[in-house]
Amino acid sequence: MKFSVTVFPGSNCDHDCEYVVRNVMGQPVEMVWHKETDLRNPDCVVVPGGFSYGDYLRTGAIARFSPVMKSVADFAAKGGLVIGICNGFQILCEAGLLPGALLRNKGLQFICQNVYIKVEQTDTPYTNACKPGQVLKIPIAHGEGNYFIDPEGLKKLKDNRQIVVRYCDIKGNLTPESNPNGSLDNIAGICNEKRNVFGLMPHPDRSAEDILGSHDGQFIWNSILAAKVGVS
């Protein structure tokens, strides 16, 4: 399966994603500079974490105007798989490929730590290798991961089962204490209506090897490999 990782000025998990895809999952990967428009014919595009444009103004606000994002939008419209991690999630929301927005963490601080997330939907290309309700241990590292959407938007997310992962405790309970950033309804990651675009704040790129303290991120990568890709 072919992956492309977009690289914006200020991306800094681009190498981590590249490493996981190539060295841990054993798949070919291309790095695509933000000024380019040719995605190199991938099956899946990864929009990595980091601080594109320094996160100046608003996270993801400037990156969405990069030439490469037009290609990513076209690719997604054709049904291609697009996963945005952390800053990548923020960019996808800003670009309108995913609904809602990510506000400053409730505690106003950047938080770096492992958290637990509960897999709420398994019929997505990103979670098909998980069991319903499975709890994954995956790190977060962000200052603006507080997911927000208006009530109608939330209803739509629920009706379409677009809430894919939510923050929980180690046993899978969706408690306020296990919600690290104040996200609405403990939302950690969502997909679009067509389910081919996925964004999440936690980092499956940092948790795909036991030596790093968790390999749970592999469930997400394995799901992508197992997904039937169809770019029409």
Next chain:
Amino acid sequence: MSPTMMDIEITPKIIAEHGLKPDEYDRICKILGRKPNMTELGLYSVMWSEHCGYKHSRALLKTLPTKGPKVLQGPGENAGIVDIGEGWAVAFKVESHNHPSAIEPYQGAATGVGGILRDIFTMGARPIASLNSLRFGPLTDPKVKRLFAGVVHGIADYGNCMGIPTVAGEVVFDENYSENCLVNAMSVGLVRHEQIIRGRATGVGNPVIYIGATTGRDGIHGATFASTEITNESTEKRSAVQVADPFMEKLLMEATLELIHGDLLVGIQDMGAAGLTCSTCEMASRGGAGIEIDVAKVPQREKGMTPYEILLSESQERMLLVAKPGNEQKVHDILAKWDLHAATIGIVTDTGRMVVKENGKVVADVPADSLTEAPIYHPAKSEPAILQKHRDFDEKSVLIPKDLPDVLLKLLSDPTIASKRWVYRQYDHMVRSNTLIRPGSDAAVIRVKGTKLGLAMCIDGLGSYCSLDPYEGAKIVVAEAARNIACSGAEPIGMTDCLNFGSPEKPEVFYYFDRVVSGLGDASRAFGIPITGGNVSLYNENPSGAIDPTPIVGMMGLFQNVDIAVTQWFKDEGDLVYLLGNIGDSIGASRYLQIQHGKKTGLCPKLDLGVELALHKALRELAESKILQSAHDSSDGGFAVTLAECCMTGLTHEAPMLGAKLSLPGSGRLDGRLFGEAQSRAVVSCNPGQAAQLEAVAKKYGVPIEKIGQAGGDSLVIGSEINLPVSKLADLFFTSIEKIMA
């Protein structure tokens, strides 16, 4: 230059305002064979400041051991470099940003991180980790709270945005830092041997290129500012505050590494303290060449800047480089890719002179060497009378408290001892997916992808010990850092130091400085760990006196096989727990004596360098033989705090807490055995099947060893003195700073 500036008559007042002494001015006149103009005076003023010129410290620093078989680069360049095998080397250095942080904590700390990162990638190394060592007054003071929060926020924002994990550090809160906080930042980078590059200008006619942020009036006289005491006046020198731009630095880092790895450069140097002046004259001087630049070509942010201002500006996120012949266009292309400013501002010459022009007209012309060779002073020193008082302190006058469990709880809640989770949670310590041991254990551990190699790193300082016994205290700083590395199972391969002191012009302060440097040197020699670079921050004074002499040591350790790395917390029910080393019973100089009895005095623990080294060797062999389940060095807070940490710090890596049932070894004062800070000790555990091997290794190295009990249960039991639920210990330890900062 505006003619008005050229014509300014240089008066003794102007000379003094530039921080130059009358005889230094005479020396400048002699070097030039004439009087300097204002611009030239500015050049000497910044380069001969303490911060850049090391006037008072250079003679003593020369006594430090800097060589070793693995040292590829010692002091003198932007960072030291040590070989780690397989064609890889590690570059690292620590630097202070104390004064700017005191004035503007967020920007000061952030630009401090930016500066040290530039020092690393300037060598061709990709930064892989950052560390920091912080000192503040007591957290009960709301002003200190704001300072602490601002500094941590600044460090976090800069490192996080750069995508470089901040993996370790230390924080101490003590009265003596109330008016002078210390912010020391360290960075570590990885480089292939063949890609190491230095800050040298060579090759007559080669282009000198300026890249990065534009030059503004910020930070003019930052270097001289960092070298003078904080007075009420310095709040007026506000232009010395620079605004950090980590995004620009990230671009600069990627572009710089692309240029270096593309073999396009002869030399490169960042613009830190003393800005363009420093980078220009240092590159020329190291390369044995001359340099000629035209300030009119420097990209400027503000209108009407004079050559004096352009040369002295400390605008951040800028670099100066010398391209290989014929590569100028390629350099500009790469910079354009990263949307960075670049301007060819001059050429390398063979005159040995630093010549500055403005639109072709010479405005400064001085020998480059003369700027980098500031006068060397040998200040007077005299032992402060208070040291004898500390030595004479009678421990017997201190009553042993009745409720020892309460003392333990009190110590665990002391912000200096308590977990710094509130701090490191704000740092991205996992980015780049190499961090195997995150903050929470004795040393952080980073893997080197594509190899089995790993790096252990830590940063330590002990101002209070040094204030009581500077020589012994300095030895202990080195020993503690090396012990932290050894507990993780790695071999120490090099260190960097930052010396934070008061005014060297006061004989009592200089006495401390002299003794500390001796202690660092002796420990470094005894352990065979070279000091490959460092930084000196003097004049940390305020109207009520100098700070404690505070040497900070950053240490690097190497794993041939990083899979063996050991963490400090107990692992399994039933594991056997041992004390390596002697328990001791003195309470001198301990945090306990300070917290419980309000006394910062007593005999500093003695450190036998040979005994200490044997412990490190034993710990390493134990780790390499995979005998250890855990290893934790025993330092501030003493034996009881060490054991409590072994029980609960697994939480930092999502491991469960685990109690232990242990005896209290030794004889003598109970409080000394529980809370005293005798050196050369570690608490280790192994599963029962490996007990014999563990004991044999300890014996082999002559390290005293005593089995003290077993891990297990929900409580920490130490003899008949202490029996407390671990959950209670953890609650205080992990949340005490959080509660204060909420």
Next chain:
Amino acid sequence: MSWHVSVYVTLKPSVMDPQGATVQRALNQMGYKAVTGVRMGKFTELEFEAGLSEEDVKKQGDEICDKLLANPNIESYRFTVEKK
């Protein structure tokens, strides 16, 4: 002479503002008990070339706010235009 556009971006009333709430708490603790609400927003000053017509400046200002300076999901904006 140039066109000077001042843009005010505020969070929509329905969006939580943790920063504002924190500032308010801090102010109340500092003794400013009469402060009953705090909302944080952004203030951006744009300079445009003097050659543009006022209409053009307004049009471009509107677009810039819509596309970049404000996120319509959570923020609203207003701006003023002056020549000075």
Next chain:
Amino acid sequence: MSWHVSVYVTLKPSVMDPQGATVQRALNQMGYKAVTGVRMGKFTELEFEAGLSEEDVKKQGDEICDKLLANPNIESYRFTVEKK
């Protein structure tokens, strides 16, 4: 009814504004070439109890800006007061 205070905090002119510079570059690249400068600041709205006198509101507003909302080392501020 309550007092409504609008506070504008801007970086002092001599202080570098990396955020503004980045936004300006982005706008120019997006085609807004007539934008010649961008400075980013903060905009804070404070509510005060109606019972206070205008003078008191101004006095407290001044103090609050000085102590908390602006960093006098690098920023300046101004504010307006309205009753509404």
